[in-house]
Amino acid sequence: MGVLGILMLEGKMADVPGCMASAETFGYPVIRHVVRGSRTPRSQEEAEAMLPLYVEAARELEAKGATVITANCGLIALLQDELSAAVTVPVVTSSLALVPAVSKLVGGRPIGVLTFFTEAVGERNFRASGWSSADIPVVLGGVGKHPSWLEFLETKEVTPALREQMRRDLLSVVEDMLAREPSLGAIVCECTMLPAVLETCGRTRPCRSSTS
Template sequence: MAQKTLGILELENEAIKLPGFLAGPGTFHFPVKRITVPGATAKNVTEGDHSVSAAYVRCAKQLESEGVAAITTNCGFTSVFHAEVAAAVSIPIALSSLILVPQLARTLPAGRRIGIVTFNARNLTEHHFAGAGWSSKDIAVSAAGIEGSESWHEMLKPVPAPTVSAIVRDVMTATRSLLASNPDIAALVLECAGFPVAGEAVRCETGLPVADFVTLANTLIEMSPARKAQRSSQGLSATRSSFTPDA
């Protein structure tokens, strides 16, 4: 049986390659093909710059031509590009872990809330929820972010080098604040692709279900059929790299 490859549309900020991150060794049991989206940075994407949408579409089409089975990204704020990318390719895509919110909400008793821990709560809007296919009018959510923290500042750099301990600390700080303000939260979604390294710590301390980008990627690959490359991708403007993690 052919092995399935996940395509990841990445920001221009250099991908963090520590274990547990999307570009890190051993995070996935399947191959990953990564492509850098020209012009997309942590700063402009999280600040709502829609001018890079065409670059996301172009790079998604390139990944499809190279045979990936499904496509995601390394920034949850890219949910605003979901409709355009989905219309341009014929394989499953899920650009943001925010897509998991409705699924998680259906597992909860009536009257309970989903908590979203995000890179920047000030910039997370209904527009991002709509891009992920849902509305806060229909699903009760509250969000808290790590904006202003040590790891937030680090991940905005062109070559970020955050420590896992700093990310865990900053994510836990946001989570505690969120739960203190919203005691009806019964499950959590981590919006940022850098947050899965903190996922288990959040589960252990809160005792709540936690979904993140690794949850999303594993779901995409499980449901997607294997594919072969369609054509040469010469002439497309993008920076590419790939690796095959150990099983």
């Protein structure tokens, strides 16, 4: 069986089922490797500035036995070419790489891209993932304007009440995307924090958080 290697941002990560730091997310072998000196990027420039850190970490992760490598931040898609060239195992930095295949499945209809901060995702991210919005029409939607998601970004913790508010806010973003483009064929989640609302926390305690 292959081993999934995950390049983890340094610092406190959400130990929430569905998120990459949680042991409950994957049902197969996983190696999590912290990228020393990294931090959560909020712009394309901040992500690209961490290239040397990620190249070194990817090589270390391969040496640990990872047979495929990914990252726990969608903005690392900007480093796709450099990281895949630095190691001998496959590298998939972002779900944005799936957009061309998804587009074919829905007959070329527009694709929704759900992210955290929409200003951090654009043509540079798309091209780094192997396609262009000139060929595949996309509609961006971001949860970062909602206090519930900003709280999660800050604390990396989700109480049941906060999860419900996050879900409502996420659905409002999707509704806005559909209002802007009724022919939307599919939605791709670019941000790795988004699956946190798809799992159910225990009713008697908050979801855990941890330092990765």
